[in-house]
Amino acid sequence: MNKIIKKRILNPTVQLMEIDAPLIAAKAEPGQFIILRTDAEGERIPLTIADYDREKGSVTIIFQIVGATTEKLAALNEGEHIHDFVGPLGKATETEGIKKVAVVGGGVGCAIAYPVAKKLHELGAEVHSVVGFRNKELVILEEEFRAVSDKLALMSDDGSAGEKGLVTDALKALIESGEKYDKVITIGPLIMMKFVCKLTKEYGIPTVVSMNPIMIDGTGMCGGCRLTVGGETKFACVDGPDFDGHLVDFDEAMARGAMYKGFERKAHEHACNLLKKGE
Numbered sequence: 001m002n003k004i005i006k007k008r009i010l011n012p013t014v015q016l017m018e019i020d021a022p023l024i025a026a027k028a029e030p031g032q033f034i035i036l037r038t039d040a041e042g043e044r045i046p047l048t049i050a051d052y053d054r055e056k057g058s059v060t061i062i063f064q065i066v067g068a069t070t071e072k073l074a075a076l077n078e079g080e081h082i083h084d085f086v087g088p089l090g091k092a093t094e095t096e097g098i099k100k101v102a103v104v105g106g107g108v109g110c111a112i113a114y115p116v117a118k119k120l121h122e123l124g125a126e127v128h129s130v131v132g133f134r135n136k137e138l139v140i141l142e143e144e145f146r147a148v149s150d151k152l153a154l155m156s157d158d159g160s161a162g163e164k165g166l167v168t169d170a171l172k173a174l175i176e177s178g179e180k181y182d183k184v185i186t187i188g189p190l191i192m193m194k195f196v197c198k199l200t201k202e203y204g205i206p207t208v209v210s211m212n213p214i215m216i217d218g219t220g221m222c223g224g225c226r227l228t229v230g231g232e233t234k235f236a237c238v239d240g241p242d243f244d245g246h247l248v249d250f251d252e253a254m255a256r257g258a259m260y261k262g263f264e265r266k267a268h269e270h271a272c273n274l275l276k277k278g279e
Contacts, residue, residue: 001081005058010140013065014108015074016050022057024049024087030115031093031210031242034059035218037084038072045069046215046237048112049088059087062111062140089218090241093185093208095119100126102174102181103149104167104196106188107133112210113187114141114148121148128174128181129153132167132192136160168195181205186245190254197245209245211236211253227253 006018024034033048045067051060065074076082093116101120105113110131121127129149133139134157146152153170154162163170171184186196187210200207216222220238227234230247234240 001083002085003081004076004078007076007078010062011138014062014111014138014140015065016060016062017073017076018058018060019082019085020057021059021085021087024059024085025052025054025057028052028059028088029092030095030119031112032088032090033212033218033241034061034085034087035089035215036061036073036082036086038069038076039083042072042083043069044084044216044218046089046212046218048210048212048241049115050111051115051118059085062108064108086218090237091239093119093210093242095123095125098123098125098182100128100180100182102128102130102171102179102184104130104171104184104186104188105132106167106186106192107138108140109188109192109210110141110145112212113185114144116185116187117145118148126150128179130155130167130170130174132156132170132188133161134158166195167192168199171196172199175199175203175205183208184245186210190250190257193245193248194250194254197248197250201246207245208242209248210241211243211248212241214257227256 003020004017005020008016028049033046035044035046047061050062063070103113103117117127117129127149128151129145130153132155139161155165155170184200184205184207186193193209197207215225215237218237220235225236228249229243
């Protein structure tokens with residue numbers, strides 16, 4: 001079992017937890033993830049490693065409350081324990097050789113984009129970060145991104161934070177202003193990543209996406225996280241989660257993800273009722 005040593009509410013639906021996990025912290029790299037269970041009967045869910053402290057032996061996760069398990073996780077407090085916390089899993093984001101990069105994050109995907117931007121900044125790369133949210137209330141990690149970015153474009157759908165518009169608007173403006181990127185790394189909703197890749201393909205900029213489909217075992221055995229990349233079947237948990245964005249079949253990925261929404265909604269409602277009874 002792993003102890004929760006810090007808990008912070010970032011916005012109404014997103015929380016940060018720092019977990020005591022020295023063995024994972026010793027090997028974790030940006031782009032990798034963990035799989036956890038809140039209790040012995042709980043489901044397994046993957047969460048990307050948002051940060052890690054090797055000296056302290058801790059791993060930070062940031063999650064959005066969208067289903068039954070994240071509802072249960074959000075109900076835990078500092079000092080309590082997570083039953084299973086396994087990792088690091090997946091391949092780390094490739095950062096070597098990149099001198100100038102645009103890191104594009106959307107919503108809670110910014111929790112995955114931040115450690116990548118941080119690592120590239122530490123390696124001496126010029127980092128331009130573009131982050132987008134629906135509104136001001138949902139903004140997370142703004143100051144953290146500012147600390148590791150040479151340029152930061154904050155976008156919101158309604159204009160209540162930063163500039164009004166989409167992340168693709170800001171990225172296109174940067175490219176057309178003359179910025180030359182070795183690579184674009186984008187992480188967020190599938191529809192956002194699809195259109196970021198469509199834009200960068202027009203300009204011939206190599207683009208990496210982080211795919212986070214449904215996972216169960218995290219070892220490539222169940223096949224639940226399969227997706228099509230360049231006409232071939234890949235498994236996000238072992239072949240990724242990073243892939244060449246210009247080769248990913250986003251329409252297929254979105255269709256597969258939508259298959260579970262009804263089930264997840266019912267499970268979420270059931271979990272909410274159980275938590276209320278326990279108050």
